[in-house]
Amino acid sequence: MMINITFPDSNTREYPSGVTGYEIAQSLSSQLARDILSITVNGQVLDITSPITTNATIKLHKWDDVEGKHAFWHSSAHLLAEALESLYPGMKFGIGPAIENGFYYDVDAGNEVIKESDLVIIENKMLELARLKNTYHRSDISKKDALDFFSQKNDEYKLELINDLTDGTITLYKQGNFTDLCRGPHLPSTEPIKAVKLLSIAGAYWRGDEKRKQLTRIYGITFPKQKLLDEYLVLLEEAKKRDHRKIGKELELFTFSANVGQGLPLWLPKGAALRERLENFLKKIQREHDYQQVITPHIGLKELYVISGHYAKYGKDSFQPINTPAEGEEFLLKPMNCPHHCEIYKSKPRSYKDLPLRLAEFGTVYRYEQSGELHGLTRVRGFTQDDAHLFCRPDQLKDEFKKVIDIVLYIFKTLDFPDFTCQVSLRDKTNHEKYIGSDDNWEKAEQAIIEACEEKKLSTIIEYGEAAFYGPKLDFMVRDAIGRKWQLGTIQVDYNLPERFELEYIGSDNQKHRPVMIHRAPFGSMERFVAVLIEHTAGKFPLWLTPEQAVILPISEKYNDYAKKVLKLLNNSDIRAVLDDRNEKIGKKIRDNELKKIPYLLIVGEKEMEMNEISVRKQGEGDKGAMKITDYIDFVNTEVKNMLQYEINNDNI
C-alpha cells in the first residue's frame, strides 16, 4: 500500500506505507539522510526511524532546526545518564530534558557528591560511549511492566513519573546499557554526537518543589562537530564580556560593599549621572501624559501593609519592622509605593472629573530577597522603581492601559531594545488561593489586559501563574548577555487595593464609586534597567545618555591651555566633556579613551589651536577630520536632540 507524503513546499510524493523519515530523506539526497535528526509528521515530532503508515505532511529537521537540535540534545541527555550510570552504579535518575542551549539531567547520587572536577571524567565517558554508535531503541511498554522495571532498578523518581502517566502511552528508550522512561524523539544512534561539554553542576529540587529532595543537576551541551563546540564556547566568552557587573566596574558606574550589605548597590558618580538622565527622560514623557510627581517616605507603619495585604503575604520574609521608643509602634521599610500613593488618593475627596489621576514617583523600595537570588544590579535588595499609580474609572481602564503600553514601547524604541517579549501574566488556572480579591474582579482585570494588548496589536505570550498576588499584569521581558530573561517594564491592573483602601470617587450620578488602579513601571527598576542597558550596549551608551560624551586629548602638554579653553566652551554648551591632560603620547591617550567607550575623542594640537578647531575621532570608527568648535557643538546638540525627538503616535509605534 502506498501513502502520500506532503513536504513543506506542498509537493507530494508517494511512498510505501511504513516508510521512515530516514528513508524519505535518503530518497531525496544522501547528504540529507546524513543530516536529518528528527521529523515532524502531522504536527508531531518523531524519531526518523518511526514508520509512517498514513498520508502525512512532514518536515525533516536538521541541526539548524530547533526540533533537530532538540532531538540531538535529548539523546545527549540519555548519553550523559548512561555515562553516569556506568561511573556511579546505583545512581537514581530524575528528568533529563533538552533545553534552549543543550540539556541537563537531574540525578540522585546518593552519598556520592559530584564535583565540578568530575565533569571532565564524565565528558570523556560520554565520548567513549558515543563512539560505540549504539542505537536508541524505542519500545512501547505497559504501565505494569514499566513499574516493574524501575522497581527492580530501585528508581523511585521514575516510578513517581510513571504513576502519573496513563497506561498505553508509556515508552522506553534504550541505548547501550541504559534504559530510560522517555517519550522521545531521539537520534537513531549516538554516532552524530562528536563534541561534548559539561558546563556546570547545580542543585535542583525534585519536580521544582522546594520541600522535596534536592537532586544534582548537570548541565551540558553537545555538537555534531568539534568546531561548533569551539565556536559556542567563544560565543559564551564574548557574552561574558558584556556582563553588566564587569562593565559597571570598568566604567565606574556602580559598586557594592560588604559593609553596606549584600544587594545594596552604591551608584558611583558616572552611574548616578546616567541614571539621572534616564529619570529625566521618563519624567518628560510623563509630564506630557499628565502624570504628577509625588514624593513619599521610605518607611510606613506596619498597619499600612496590613491593610494592603502585603504584610500577610510577605511580612515574614521581609526586612523586619523598625521599632521606635513608643511601645508597640512598628514601621516597615517600604517594599512598594502603592500603599503610600493610595493614601495620597485618599487625602481629599475625588470627583469623576479628576480621573484618571496619575501619581508618579521614583520610589526606592527595600525587599529582603533570598541571598542566593541576588545578582548584580538585576536582583537587589534596595532599588528604585520608576513607579506610577493610575487611578481611573472602570470605563477609562482600557484606554489608560493602552497609553501606558505606548510609553513603554516608546522607551524601548528610543533606547533601541529590539528583542523584548510581551508576557501576559495571569492567575494560576487551578490554585486561586495564592491570590487576593474576587474572581469577578480578576476576570475583569485579565480581560482588560488581553483586550488592550489585542487593540495595540502586541504579540503576547500568556503565562498562567505568573500574576502578582493582587492582580494580573503585562510584563516586558528582555534577555541579558547570556540569555537569561528579566522582567523590565510592567503594567498591572488592580481592583483589590482600591477596595482594601476603600478608595472612592463621586460619579456624575452623585454616588460613590470605586476607582480601578493601574500599577506601572516602564523601566521596571532603575537598577535592572541600567543593567540590561549595559549588556545591550556593551557600555557604549547612546550619546544623549552616556556619562561622558567627549574627551579632549591634547597632542602634548603645550596645548593643555587650548584644550582647557575647548573644555570650557563645550561644558558651557551642555556637552559633557572631560580632559585627558596626562603626559602621554597621543596613541596612548586614544587607546585608553577608546577603551572607556567615550563616543567622541577630540584631538587638539598646533594645527587645531591655530584654526580654532578640533580633530574629531569617533569611538570605534576612527578619525573624522577637523571641525570648528562651534560646528562641533551644533553637531552634537543636534544629534542629541534628534535622538530624543518626542512624538508618540497613539495608534502606531
Place this chain on the structure above:
RNA sequence: GCCCUUGUAGCUCAGUGGUAGAGCACUUCCUUGGUAAGGAAGAGGUCUCGGGUUCAAGUCCCGACAAAGGCUCCA
C-alpha cells in the same frame, strides 16, 4: 534559603606546606609627540575574616562573610 564553585596589590591573574609574585593602573623623573600601549625608577599586601592541624599555612581542615553558576522565590 538550598546545591556546587571561588576569594592573593586598585584591576586581571600566577603562586600544590618552607623568604609574597607578574602585567596593567598609580607616583616621580626623562621624553613634548599627530590618531589604539615611549622609557626609567618607585610605591603599593593582616594572601576576605575567625578558629584548628603542623616545627612551619596564601597553600590542608572547620566556621563566618562576600562573590559566581543553578534551584526555589520575586509585591
